[in-house]
Amino acid sequence: MLALLHTSPVHVPVFDALRDEVRPGLRLRHSVAEGLLDRARAEGPEAVAGEVRAVLEGAVAEGARAVLCTCSTLGAVAEAARPGVPVLRVDRPMAAAAVATGARVTVVAALRSTLRPTAGLIAEEAARAGAAVAVRTVLVPDAWEHFTAGDTARYERAVATAVDTVTDTDVVVLAQASMAPAERLVTTSVPVLSSPRPGFAAAADAAEGGGGTSRPSDGTARG
Numbered sequence: 001m002l003a004l005l006h007t008s009p010v011h012v013p014v015f016d017a018l019r020d021e022v023r024p025g026l027r028l029r030h031s032v033a034e035g036l037l038d039r040a041r042a043e044g045p046e047a048v049a050g051e052v053r054a055v056l057e058g059a060v061a062e063g064a065r066a067v068l069c070t071c072s073t074l075g076a077v078a079e080a081a082r083p084g085v086p087v088l089r090v091d092r093p094m095a096a097a098a099v100a101t102g103a104r105v106t107v108v109a110a111l112r113s114t115l116r117p118t119a120g121l122i123a124e125e126a127a128r129a130g131a132a133v134a135v136r137t138v139l140v141p142d143a144w145e146h147f148t149a150g151d152t153a154r155y156e157r158a159v160a161t162a163v164d165t166v167t168d169t170d171v172v173v174l175a176q177a178s179m180a181p182a183e184r185l186v187t188t189s190v191p192v193l194s195s196p197r198p199g200f201a202a203a204a205d206a207a208e209g210g211g212g213t214s215r216p217s218d219g220t221a222r223g
Contacts, residue, residue, distance in 0.1 A: 002207035003029040003059030005052070005078060007037035007071040010152070011177060015070070015200060022197070023204040029064055031055050037073060041113045045077045053081040060085050068203035070177050070196075072114045075121070086206040090177055090199030091118060095125045097198065101191055102170020105135045108163055109175035110143035110155070118175040136169070138162060147178060160185035163192060 004015055012030050019026050033055060036048045052074055056067050066086045069078035075089030098105045099122060107118045115137040126133040140162040146155040159182035163172050172192045174180060180194035 001027040001029055001063050001065060002203055003031065003056070003062075003064035003067045004203075005055055005059075005067065005069045005071065005074070006030060006032045007034055007074065008032070008178065009034075011070050014177070014180075014196060015068075018196060018200045019204075022201055023208070026204055026207065029059055029062060031059060037071060037113075040073050041111070045074055045113075045117070048074070049077040049080070052077050053083065056081045056083040056087060059083075064207070065209070066203055066206035068199060070199070072109075072118055072176050072195075073111065076117055086203075088199065088203045088206060089121070090203075091121060091175070091195040092125070093198035093202050094173060094193050094195040095121045096129070098122055098171050098173050098193055099125045099129050099131050099133055101193070103131070103133055104168065104170040105133055105173060106166050106169040106171070107135060107137045107173045107175050108140060108159065108166070108179070109137065110140050110147060110159065110179060111176065112139055114175045115139065118173065122173070138166060152181070156182040156185055160187075164188050166190065 009032050019028055039048050059067055060083045068088050069075050070090045072091050079087050079089055105122055109115050119135045119137055122135050140158050143155055143158040159179050163186045166172055172190055174194045177196050180196050183192055183194055186192055
């Protein structure tokens with residue numbers, strides 16, 4: 001069984017569909033903790049580290065063999081929880097793919113709290129690869145308000161428009177899993193990477209005994 005920690009219920013059907021496509025038969029256990037993201041934004045991710053650890057330990061007690069954290073803001077505290085099984089953050093394979101794509105990486109996010117964790121993750125993967133990478137960040141104005149209001153179409157258009165304005169970069173990273181549908185709307189020739197598919201593939205491998213990996217097993221790119 002693979003356990004997933006989400007901070008929005010919109011991710012549940014997304015990852016169920018990925019399971020059906022990529023790893024049919026794998027049992028998933030979804031935990032949705034919307035309040036964790038609100039607190040992490042207000043007080044910092046470390047403020048909710050104990051609660052994150054409790055959710056992960058509960059999943060392991062119920063039989064999870066690996067855990068996937070789909071929230072980029074909480075990814076680092078989830079990895080640090082160490083509940084006895086592999087814990088993977090959904091954006092790490094994407095970050096590794098970005099480093100492999102080029103030296104100029106642009107992180108696009110709808111939440112300010114996601115920018116620093118994602119840029120830091122790319123720096124980690126660059127250091128691991130021995131690569132020199134320059135990271136810049138772009139915050140999409142008002143996009144998160146569209147998302148929280150349930151207007152996903154407007155949210156995705158706002159993200160795509162922001163991506164299409166990015167120049168002088170080798171690759172664009174969509175910092176949040178919820179941004180992935182915007183890929184189909186972009187017109188840029190620059191590669192655009194999102195996290196759900198490669199992140200899920202790596203976590204499924206870990207849950208089925210293949211061992212956790214931070215290397216992307218199924219990159220997602222446009223360009």
